[in-house]
Amino acid sequence: MALRQPISQLSKRATSSQISKLAATPTTSLWNHECQSDATRAKRQLATVAPPVTQDATGSQGPTAMVFMNMGGPSTTGEVGSFLSRLFADGDLIPLGRLQNYLGPLISARRTPKIIKQYAAIGGGSPIRKWSEYQSSEMCKILDKISPETAPHKPYVAFRYADPLTEEMYERLLEDGFGRGRGGRAIAFTQYPQYSCSTTGSSLNELWKWRNRLEGKRASGEAEPEGAIKWSVIDRWPVHPGLIEAFAQNIEKTLATYPPEKRDKVVLLFSAHSLPMSVVNRGDPYPSEVSATVYAVMQRLGMKNSYRLVWQSQVGPSAWLGAQTSDTVSNYIKKGQTDLILIPIAFTSDHIETLYELDQEIIGEAEQEGIKRVESLNGSPVFIRALADIAVEHMKSGKACSDQMGLRCPGCVSEKCLNQKKFFSKMDALL
Numbered sequence: 478m479a480l481r482q483p484i485s486q487l488s489k490r491a492t493s494s495q496i497s498k499l500a501a502t503p504t505t506s507l508w509n510h511e512c513q514s515d516a517t518r519a520k521r522q523l524a525t526v527a528p529p530v531t532q533d534a535t536g537s538q539g540p541t542a543m544v545f546m547n548m549g550g551p552s553t554t555g556e557v558g559s560f561l562s563r564l565f566a567d568g569d570l571i572p573l574g575r576l577q578n579y580l581g582p583l584i585s586a587r588r589t590p591k592i593i594k595q596y597a598a599i600g601g602g603s604p605i606r607k608w609s610e611y612q613s614s615e616m617c618k619i620l621d622k623i624s625p626e627t628a629p630h631k632p633y634v635a636f637r638y639a640d641p642l643t644e645e646m647y648e649r650l651l652e653d654g655f656g657r658g659r660g661g662r663a664i665a666f667t668q669y670p671q672y673s674c675s676t677t678g679s680s681l682n683e684l685w686k687w688r689n690r691l692e693g694k695r696a697s698g699e700a701e702p703e704g705a706i707k708w709s710v711i712d713r714w715p716v717h718p719g720l721i722e723a724f725a726q727n728i729e730k731t732l733a734t735y736p737p738e739k740r741d742k743v744v745l746l747f748s749a750h751s752l753p754m755s756v757v758n759r760g761d762p763y764p765s766e767v768s769a770t771v772y773a774v775m776q777r778l779g780m781k782n783s784y785r786l787v788w789q790s791q792v793g794p795s796a797w798l799g800a801q802t803s804d805t806v807s808n809y810i811k812k813g814q815t816d817l818i819l820i821p822i823a824f825t826s827d828h829i830e831t832l833y834e835l836d837q838e839i840i841g842e843a844e845q846e847g848i849k850r851v852e853s854l855n856g857s858p859v860f861i862r863a864l865a866d867i868a869v870e871h872m873k874s875g876k877a878c879s880d881q882m883g884l885r886c887p888g889c890v891s892e893k894c895l896n897q898k899k900f901f902s903k904m905d906a907l908l
Contacts, residue, residue, distance in 0.1 A: 538627045542650055542663035542706075543620070543868060545613045546643075546680040549636025550603025550828045556639060557593045561585035563638040569679035571792060572755060584793075592829075599832040606641075608826035608855050609634045609668065612864065615856075619865035627662075627872055635665075635684065643683045647691055650706065656692050658704035665710045665901075666868065668825050670720055671749075671770060672713040673763035674886060675756055678894060681710065685897040710878040710901050711871050715766040716773040719863020724770075724822065725777040726859060727851045731818055732782075734849070743816045743847075744783050746805060747771045749823035750830065751788035754796040760886035764798060767823055774822070786822075790830055803839050806848065816847035825860070827853045877903045 551560040565571055565581035573580045596602055613632035620630040631653065635646035655661035665684055667677040692705045714720060732740055749767045757764060771786050789802040802819070809817060819840065821831050831853055840848050854860040883902040885894065 547668040549639035552602040605828040616864040656706040671766035723860035747822040759888035
């Protein structure tokens with residue numbers, strides 16, 4: 478079955494102007510074409526491919542492990558301390574320089590009581606594991622139907638700072654028959670649509686570390702042992718038509734709750750997790766890729782509303798990317814603009830930043846009926862179908878990762894980052 482290449486994929490080497498052109502291309506017609514009825518797809522499949530592979534059978538290129546990578550979150554308040562300890566120990570996410578090993582534990586210990594109260598306020602833990610496991614499982618069910626040659630597709634979740642940790646996921650892969658002389662294919666699928674060295678890059682650094690410990694030179698004495706897991710990476714997808722459509726539909730649903738005479742005057746505030754300016758100035762692609770997502774969504778919506786991209790979750794006294802979401806909402810209220818919709822544009826499911834920071838701190842404390850938040854993607858069928866399409870496109874491409882991933886940030890001096898990129902991109906040298 479012929480697969481259409483979406484305008485959104487940044488798998489080709491792209492300049493900022495090319496990204497803008499990609500983001501500016503209308504997505505509605507493309508995505509409507511993608512979302513044909515199940516009956517129509519079934520007829521085509523019956524005519525062109527074999528029936529889906531069941532879990533007790535294997536396609537010619539299967540099985541395939543689909544590993545969802547994300548930050549993660551504590552499922553209970555008892556896990557908050559260890560979660561924060563791992564988070565503040567990660568210099569890729571929160572760079573503290575040579576004092577990382579001293580300041581990280583100090584900051585995490587001081588913040589733990591406060592953060593425990595926040596998780597208690599949203600039900601006693603983060604739902605990100607529940608949604609990640611649901612999304613990965615549902616995506617694999619679709620993949621078994623539309624890509625039987627790579628089936629069965631087995632879902633895994635690898636969190637950076639909470640259970641299931643990357644090393645736990647890797648041990649499960651080995652226990653399930655991948656690697657250790659048996660080969661097998663695994664795809665590291667970032668659940669950060671927009672690439673950052675602090676998020677996707679950090680997760681890949683961790684995956685590379687555990688690959689080396691469990692399957693690489695440290696484990697067997699040779700850099701590329703026979704029968705190791707064959708890895709490839711889906712490292713970014715900021716303007717995929719399915720992602721854009723899922724966001725747009727949720728925004729339209731929220732706009733419909735306003736009276737018709739107010740609807741076009743509502744200001745849309747797209748909120749993304751901020752980054753330290755030291756990371757931004759190093760050349761991290763995250764701000765431009767988030768901007769591309771925002772612009773593509775606004776084009777899909779017909780540019781009917783005014784909008785801004787704002788940033789949340791700043792930690793510590795150093796300079797971070799702004800304007801801050803909380804400050805922006807306060808300033809608009811002071812100016813009399815009280816019809817605002819907050820859109821978590823860099824998150825694919827609910828967690829502490831949406832359920833507490835946006836809902837309870839920013840919206841709750843504003844006490845304005847006109848300030849609302851768009852529902853997170855969570856179990857959106859449109860979004861989950863998009864994940865499956867992205868995975869199929871990646872597998873059909875035969876590429877180890879996007880070309881963009883092979884290009885280091887202009888100011889990057891990390892040997893860990895360099896070696897990780899060399900491994901996952903299968904390239905001998907990178908800039």
